[in-house]
Amino acid sequence: MDHRRTVARRAFVPPVWLIMVALVAIVAGTATIGWFAWDSTRDDDTTAEPSASATATTDPAPSATTPAPEPEPTTEAPPPPAPTEPVVDRGPGVSILNGTGIDGLASEASAFLGDAGWSDRRTGDTRGSYPENTVYYPSQFEAQAQTLAQDLGITRVRPRVDGIRDDRLTVVLVSRPSSLS
Known part of the structure; x- marks a missing residue:
């Protein structure tokens, strides 16, 4: 017989049932180990002795078996938290036209807004046709525009259009606002 010739080798393919049994054993083992790990971290052992700091009380002869008295439940609900005023940013400049x-x-509108907390105010006149009192805003000041409109009693708030500054809010008055009446 030639020593270089070998018997045909075939790969061992285990039967499906053997693979399934092995997987079930692995899953069961992992679950068991996980349960033991979880169970060992639980701290509900009522038979354990209390530590020295836990037994130090003002009673000269504490009893290890006497449970501590539980406080009586109260029927009073805790007081609600005090309402707080939302912080409104009145920092952007305002042009009042x-x-x-x-x-x-x-x-007059500028003085009113100064009392409301708007510090940077400028006034001027405008010509043109506007349907009603309007607050125009650049996109970064949309929330502040809503606040400004509320302060003045103006209902029309719009994004700025060409010709209106993009670094501040602009109020165009075509009638006396309700807040100034």
Whole structure:
């Protein structure tokens, strides 16, 4: 017989049932180990002795078997938290443009807004046709525009259009706002 010739080798393919038994054994073993690990971390052992710091009380002869008295339940609900005013950012500058024939309306609105907390205010006049009092805003000041409109009693709030500044809010007055009446 030639020593270089070998018997045909075939790969061992275990039967399906053997693979399934092995998988079930692995899953069961993993679950058991996981349960033991979880169970060992539980701290509900009532037979354990309390530590020295837990037994130090003002009673000169504490009893290890006497349970501590439980506080009586109260029927009072805790008081609700005090309401807080939301912080409103009135930091962006405001341009107030008078589009009416009422002299000093923009200055009057500016003084009113100063009392409301708007610090950077500028006034001027405008010409043009506007349907009603309007607050125009650049996209970064949309929330502040809503606050400004509320302060003045203006219902029309719109994104800024060409010709209106993009670094501040702009109020165009075509009539006396309800807040100034």
